[in-house]
Amino acid sequence: MILKTILAGQTYEFASVKEVLAKANEQKSGDILAGVAAGSDSERIAAKEVLANLLMSDLRNHPAVDYDIDDVTRMDQDGVDEQAYNKIKNMTVGDFREWILDLHTTEQDLKEISKGLTAEMIAGVTKLMSNLDLVYGANKIRIETTCNTTAGSRGIFSTRLQPNHPTDDVEGITASLFEGLSYGCGDMLIGLNPVNDSVASCAEILKRFDQVKNRFEIPTQQCVLAHITTQMEAVRQGAPTDLIFQSIAGSQKGNEAFGFSTQTVREAQELLRMKGTAKGENVLYFETGQGSELSSDAHYGSDQLTMEARCYAFAKQFQPFMVNTVVGFIGPEYLYDSKQVMRAGLEDHFMAKLSGLPMGCDCCYTNHMLADQNDLEALTLLLASAGCNYVIGVPASDDVMLNYQSNAYQDAAAVREILGLKPIREYEIWLEKMGIMENGRLTDRAGDPTIFTGKGGRY
Incomplete structure (x- = not known):
């Protein structure tokens, strides 16, 4: 050597x-x-x-x-x-x-x-x-998984609808949820990052998601991205949950800094398969991001890309329904500008696909980075070309709870139209039934949340 x-x-x-x-x-x-x-x-x-x-x-x-x-x-x-x-x-x-x-x-x-x-x-x-190698190589690979619906098929570009709220007000969350649905978002997941990590708050939001999902017969998955132990207790108390979420690291020490162990994940997976509301076998959701191990001094002198690859080595042991990198969320300390964010997003997607994982991306950046919305949109197009399973959607690209910028609700529709991609088939059928989509494109009703709040639509 x-x-x-x-x-x-x-x-x-x-x-x-x-x-x-x-x-x-x-x-x-x-x-x-x-x-x-x-x-x-x-x-x-x-x-x-x-x-x-x-x-x-x-x-x-x-x-x-x-x-x-x-x-x-x-x-x-x-x-x-x-x-x-x-x-x-x-x-x-x-x-x-x-x-x-x-x-x-x-x-x-x-x-x-x-x-x-x-x-x-x-x-x-x-x-x-x-970068082009990473797009070309990843585009060869599709990883399909099943929770309530099957995601990751070739020709599909999905979204996680993220209706975050700065105080976890359920009515505010619901208003944002309806707006996102009206733009055709949410076929991958309806998933919220909570402010309050209590079991009671987590359960309340899950119940509202479940009400909306059942009231309008929406073929998708739901999750509240509280700490894994909080979600587990909510499930034990009867909260309707399709997926259990956890942020993960590329070392045991990093995972322990996040407050869980490998055994915790195994217990969550077993619990959800017994008491969860999912129809399929893939019931876990993991998030990653280059640099997280350095934050907890759990990188062992390794670079952040190598530690990120190890996140995927951990994740694949549990056959998750979905994984994504929150690529620019930590900030300029780890990814300084748009060039580094774009590179990391393409690296992470390629590595996860080569690891055998159903990979998405939160194409995001913080406001103190040298990046802007044009950079984010360019990364989104590149990732969609690479066969990325899904991206995040938030109102007007601005997450008012996490204080960072991501994709807007309507971005996925534009990308789908440009590249000839579609939502998950069951979801596309539902969008057509609701008058939101026709012949693979959004209709004039898109972006109108009164579809769900007008006469006959009230949950």
Whole structure:
């Protein structure tokens, strides 16, 4: 294993595979903050060259966090399909990139090889790809999952309707919900981020979602994104819940900082399969985001992309219905500007799809970043072209509770029309029945919440 190279007459030598991975990463402010980034573009290129010539087995044999102290590493390593791994273990990382992008490499080929990959292997090949490579490679892969409806099919671009409210006022939430529904949002999920993490508040919102969903016979899923333990208690007390949510990290220490363990997730999954309201087997929802491990000093000296890949290694153990990266939510400390946000969004989507996960994205940014709505919309188009399962929708692109900017309710409709994509089929049929969509396009009634509050519509 050679960890040095000569570039323009200068020798670059790296102390470990972990350092090669970190310095081969595209520039991210979080890596600079952590002290693991390349010191120059030349050093970054040198690290990429070294990485390209490492074997895939080198990456497997050098996980970012030691096996003995981390259950994410243990699950990832122990879950490798050795037969699939043996097919690619002696490839260089550069050759593996070429194989992924090869015209003749099919979706089925990628899904089979995915079973033999660890997070570090996926992170490594991602660092060698251009943005277009990430779009092209991810577009080969579709991951379908079933909760109440089946999501992730080719030709489908879905949305999570996010009717957040600054005080969790149920009537205010409902008003925002009706507006989002009237724009054709919500086929992936009706899901709210609560201000109040109490069981009572969580249950009250879930009950309202359930009332609306049943009153209008909406074929979708519902969830309140409280802490996993809060949601579990709400389910035990009878709150109608299709999915249980949790933000996750790429290390055991990071997950513990979020206040849960692997066993907690297993218990939540079992609880929801017994007492939840979902029809299908996929009953979990995970969110991620580059840099979260650094916030809790749980990154073990690794770069944020590699730790993000490890989030997906954790998530895939539980066959979730949906996963998404909240790509620009943390702020400029970890992703400084629109270039870094766009790159991270494409990286995360590609890595999750290669991991075998049903991946979406919250294309978002905070107001103190060097980014704006044009950047967000460009990322949304790129991700939709890459086969992203879904994006978030909030009123007028402004989340008044989380204080960040995301996609507007109507953005998904524009993207669908441009790229010839559709909502989940059952949801499209429902939209047509409600007069919101016709022949794959929104009607003149779109954006009119009185569809649900006018005569005969009151819940």
